[in-house]
Amino acid sequence: MGISAAKRLFAALLVSSIGLLSACGGGTSSSTEGKGGPSAAPAEPAADYAELSPDQLAEKIKAEGAIVSYGMPDTWANYEEIWKTFTEKYGITHTDTDMSSAEELAKFEAEKDKPVADVGDVGITFGPTGKSRSILTAHKNKYWGEIPDWAKDPEGYWCSEYTGSISFIVNTKKVTNVPKSFADLLKPEYKGKVSIDDPMRSAQAKAGVLAAAFSRGGDEANIQPGIDFFKELFQAGNYKPLEVNIANVQKGEIAVGIIWDFNSLNWKDQLHMDELTVVIPTDGSVTIPYVAVINKYAPHPYAAKAFNDFLFSDEAQIAYAKGFARPIRNVKLPDEVAKKLLPDSAYTASKTIKDYAKWDETASKAIPALWEEQVLPEQK
Known part of the structure; x- marks a missing residue:
């Protein structure tokens, strides 16, 4: 999962999707310079992982010398801190290549005879896809019992580390009244003031359409209410065709933008613009997980499984929250971190997807065609 539009959807679902939140582009980002090149054959699967003592595991990981990821760049969801903490603990290096969820799985498969990457972060619809293509390794992390059933594969092939929800980022210098719901956005006072990315291409925007559908009683199997909402928004002249990115927000060109909460909160924090406020629509939103996966052919299998465990530890879950992604576990956040996030009560109307296979079909086919x-x- 990366920072491109496909991903960040809290993302490829997502983003897309959902990507959430979820996030992907081309390019390479590294915490350190990787060593340990591609292996010529599928890696030993670390079958004895669970039996190793902490010291024995540390020796195995140090001997591997590196961990390689796809779609987990330093700039996404505070991975810079997460990677730094993990690699320093074991004295190994890390390299990432940013890409979309679909690209991550394609690379896992294409490189199976000479594997490169160990782990990835993908929109949740891509977890089942990777499992069905037999390119992922099952691993139930040490906190498995604390993860909601809807956020993990029963056999352990994927598990959500964090979620993203659709929000409004609002510039109070551009609007008199802060909209609280999708219904509010249809009011005449928001004429030419509501922006969303292109749902024909952006996972984040597709999640926005689903959120609007939820606000009108629809869901992933009935997206028409969301399409009807945006049709009315366009008819009212309230739509402003402008990409919702941090540059346009900083320039004051976005009055109301429909984006992931981890993006809106992050941008508000980065830009130090007092006029920015973040709202989770009260008549409906969608919460979508991003999931951690391990390459079946990982060249550094001990590091891969250890890193997967680390992602669900209190330390890493708090680090995600520092990056404005909502942790999947109910961890106690430090006050200085918690105060930067929205309270749980803000998400009362946000729903999760029940049928991810249906959502995948809706996001890839129905939304682009209907839009x-x-x-x-x-x-207009």
């Missing part, structure tokens, strides 16, 4: 056929013709 082109029904929404775009209404643009």
